[in-house]
Amino acid sequence: MNEQTGLGDKVTTVFRVLGISQYSLLYQQTYLTTHPCHGPSIIKFAHSIQTKQQLKIEAEFLHRYGSHYWPKYLDYGSSMGVDWLILQFFDSFFDGFFNLDFEEKQMITNSAEQALSALHATGYIHGDIKPSNLIITPNRQVKLVDFGSIMEIGLHYKHHCNSSLTPKFCALSPYLRTGKASPQHDFFSLAISLQTMWQAHPFAELSLIDFVKTNKPAMLECLFSRYQILISKQIKHAKQLICFPLQD
Template sequence: MNEYKWLNYKKKEYSVLISNDRKTYTGKDGHTLEEDKNATVQLEVIIEEDEGKSLPIGIIVGIAVGAWAIVAVIIIIITVAIFIIKKKKASENTLETNFLLDRHAPDVIYQTFDVEKIKKIGKGAFGTVYKMKEIKSQRIVAIKKVDYDSDEEKQRFRKEVSVMRDVYQILQQAASSLTNISASQRQFIHVVEPLGYFLNEDEGKAYLVLEYCENGDFRKYIQKMKDSGTEISDAKAFELIRQITLALNQLHVNGIIHGDIKPENILLTLDFKVKLSDFGLTRKLQEGKEYTTNHGGTTKRMQTIAADIWSFGILLFELLAQKHPFFNSNDIELSPLEIYNRIIDEEPAELPDHYSKNLKNLIKQMLIKDAARRITAGAILEVHEVATSETNN
């Protein structure tokens, strides 16, 4: 059957003839051709033969199934991609590796140690430190991640771990042997406790697990004071001096030189007790000798111990004056030689006037250029204001 397209030009409507007698078209009123012959005009044949022109049902079904298959594949790809992304994030936040248990036998006893990353809390030249939670015990720890590219760097990391472990054990033994102080004082060690380490050989990464100190490092403490415009009182300054000096004295009386005293390496516990960290440059004095050996050379005992006090004095000056004793904000382009000459030849700046004379003099004694004349940790603890400062340490 042929179908014809008609125009009802009065109503401005197109219609299609659908009857075999060609008298009825699909107008809205169902008029016959004779009744409305003056209103309609034949335009063209729009379908000559309808037989064989429609798509077979099998092809239509095949197209539909193919379309659904494509949609299903896309959904699977998206699902797999999401799973891979989540797995990658989980692997970044969870470490599953061998954890050192026996500090006396570093290559013997291991177990799986699973931790969840909480946040990054610090970054330095030798690694990044994260706050993490040990999944099994729920204990919060600090983990220092170090990337190493050679066996030499890996051995340097192992050496740092070994030195830190030895230092902590020496201080533990020394504290337990004291009989003229309280038990609580003997138990407190002013050094961050090393809890273990592990190596990821495949990725060239090393991890040092440490005791976590809730109030961060001294650099953040100083910055917080600057941001708030708060100045430390004399009483608070002497209290902090006592705590840090106790930490240094613990090392020095046991023949240990920290070698890298700076705000980032002085940590504060939940109750603001001081703990020292980062023993990468630490040295041990030779037993029965007045010198220490380091990188093939010898250094006098007084010079090495006094270097810790010098660094301590710089730190305290920064805390109280909120600037460096030998440089200011305009000195960022000084050459290494100019920096050296200024420290060697010039006297440190003066602390603000509102600080007491005794506090100023104490810090000046820490910054005496002659190491032999510089005040010692033991002498600092005997200063009246330090000895009588209110502290639980």
């Protein structure tokens, strides 16, 4: 409790140093603010070594690569032992996804695919695609957020130690830290995310490897056929791994 209070005091001090008096917590250590120079903006804070590394990776990527498919970099720095990243504010669509019609879902899917393709064109995968990292704007366009887990395409997972991932949205290779980073891994995570947004998680909130052990069918009916095929191939691969585990 005292540690959390200390962190809160540091964040308050950082806001004061940055000249920010109006701010509200969005989630975790991410705040909506009114910056004296940049206007409405989003500020992300990092306290631990790992989160600082991830924030640095995100800041460097966003500073180097600009796109309307992800937030605009504004500033990055450190104060009071707390690292911070300032991003341009953008509006988002907060209503429930269950009531979207087919055309709206198609628009969102297409926009998400275009966003991932734009990211992959830079030579990186996102590495942690999930619903909370797919921000839907009011005009049903998708913006990608949280780039702390990006990884160069073709890099071996076993050589990449800084990535964070969410097992229930993760393809087999990144989950098991085998093979090379591939754009297909982001698209697999996108498929799981879309099914979760439209209806429910296809693997009952389990990781793929744990789900196949239940011998239950995956819930895929809300997905386009190309994503059903992609997930089905991963399920088949996971079942093969259970029968014939990877050898070191």
